[in-house]
Amino acid sequence: MDLFVSCAPGLEPLLADEIRQLRLGSPTEVAGGVEMSGGLRSIYRANLELGLAQQVRARLGTFLATTGGELGRKTAKLEFERWIDPGRPLRVSVTSRGSRLAHTGQVAERVRRAIAHRVKGTPPPGRGGAHVHVRLVRDRAQLSIDTSGAPLHRRGYRLDPGPAPLREDLARALVVVSGWGRAGRLVDPMVGSGTVAIEAALMASGRPPGGGRSFEFEHAPCFDPALWARTKAAAGRKEERAEVFGSDRDPDALRRAAANAERAGVTLRLDVASLSEAPGVRATPADGALVTNPPWGERLEGDTSRLYRRLGELVAGLPRSWKAAVAMPAERRAPRPFSSVLVTDARGIKIRLCRRGP
Ligand SMILES: C[S@@+](CC[C@H](N)C(=O)[O-])C[C@H]1O[C@@H](n2cnc3c(N)ncnc32)[C@H](O)[C@@H]1O
Numbered sequence: 001m002d003l004f005v006s007c008a009p010g011l012e013p014l015l016a017d018e019i020r021q022l023r024l025g026s027p028t029e030v031a032g033g034v035e036m037s038g039g040l041r042s043i044y045r046a047n048l049e050l051g052l053a054q055q056v057r058a059r060l061g062t063f064l065a066t067t068g069g070e071l072g073r074k075t076a077k078l079e080f081e082r083w084i085d086p087g088r089p090l091r092v093s094v095t096s097r098g099s100r101l102a103h104t105g106q107v108a109e110r111v112r113r114a115i116a117h118r119v120k121g122t123p124p125p126g127r128g129g130a131h132v133h134v135r136l137v138r139d140r141a142q143l144s145i146d147t148s149g150a151p152l153h154r155r156g157y158r159l160d161p162g163p164a165p166l167r168e169d170l171a172r173a174l175v176v177v178s179g180w181g182r183a184g185r186l187v188d189p190m191v192g193s194g195t196v197a198i199e200a201a202l203m204a205s206g207r208p209p210g211g212g213r214s215f216e217f218e219h220a221p222c223f224d225p226a227l228w229a230r231t232k233a234a235a236g237r238k239e240e241r242a243e244v245f246g247s248d249r250d251p252d253a254l255r256r257a258a259a260n261a262e263r264a265g266v267t268l269r270l271d272v273a274s275l276s277e278a279p280g281v282r283a284t285p286a287d288g289a290l291v292t293n294p295p296w297g298e299r300l301e302g303d304t305s306r307l308y309r310r311l312g313e314l315v316a317g318l319p320r321s322w323k324a325a326v327a328m329p330a331e332r333r334a335p336r337p338f339s340s341v342l343v344t345d346a347r348g349i350k351i352r353l354c355r356r357g358p
Pocket residue numbers: 161162163164165166167189190191192193194195196247248249250253273274275276293294295296307
């Protein structure tokens with residue numbers, strides 16, 4: 001089966017590396033994600049184990065379609081009955097570029113009817129069930145089904161995000177960008193609701209990022225519970241010896257971080273402290289990383305520059321072996337001693353991920 005694993009823009013090379021490291025497939029980077037092939041086990045593993053992905057889609061067919069009749073006939077040949085339970089809601093999303101079938105509403109209706117014929121029932125329209133994507137480019141239709149359900153960054157632990165949280169996949173990308181080896185110490189001295197620290201602790205613990213949530217493929221008629229149980233049992237990897245510190249000057253933020261960490265099943269060392277007093281950067285072991293997401297926004301402009309200066313000084317005082325990474329608005333240049341690695345996007349907000357050194 002052809003699979004498309006999507007991710008936040010800019011993260012494609014990181015996602016491809018993650019897939020290779022997990023020996024999950026041979027990914028090819030494309031805009032917005034990677035393509036790879038695999039069967040049910042790969043779909044289960046990708047959803048459960050990929051921390052940088054947003055969604056795993058199974059491509060069910062690609063064909064030429066210039067009329068509604070052709071689209072309907074060819075769609076009805078695809079094996080939708082393996083993926084769609086007629087009793088659950090069905091959503092059909094369509095994009096069309098340079099194609100004779102340009103009316104996306106009519107395309108969706110044709111596809112919906114063909115699927116109903118195939119699954120021998122009429123799934124009610126709506127969200128919260130199966131989601132079919134139709135992509136028409138120069139008269140070629142590509143039909144795929146989302147196997148994930150809620151976007152994969154929703155791990156289920158962050159019920160209390162607080163103000164300005166960093167999305168879970170981007171927090172993990174920041175840890176990856178830092179070069180932290182998943183062992184030794186990791187410090188977030190502006191921990192907020194704890195996302196960076198929790199993702200780091202999950203990475204070190206070997207616990208799969210999707211271990212605390214469910215997926216749409218569990219509702220598919222082709223769902224194989226025994227294979228899923230085996231996949232989950234095999235997913236826990238060896239635990240690294242890591243200690244993850246988080247501090248923040250706001251005690252409320254720490255309460256949120258503690259509750260989120262407990263839900264995620266990880267242990268963090270949390271303290272109320274200002275940036276320059278962060279306990280994690282005292283008596284430092286040889287291996288470590290400082291990874292953080294300082295506050296940003298126009299109102300804070302003057303303060304933010306001071307904060308970056310202080311952060312730069314703090315990092316400069318760490319052992320040379322220590323890694324460091326910072327997330328910041330894309331319109332700012334990387335402050336010393338950081339250099340820009342990539343720019344990504346979360347709901348239209350462009351974010352720059354930087355690491356220590358060149
Ligand atoms: C953007 S938030 C971090 C969000 C976090 N990454 C998350 O996902 O929830 C920035 C945090 O930095 C903290 N902060 C700002 N200035 C600080 C300082 N000088 N010392 C310690 N913490 C500070 C704020 O209280 C806030 O919780």
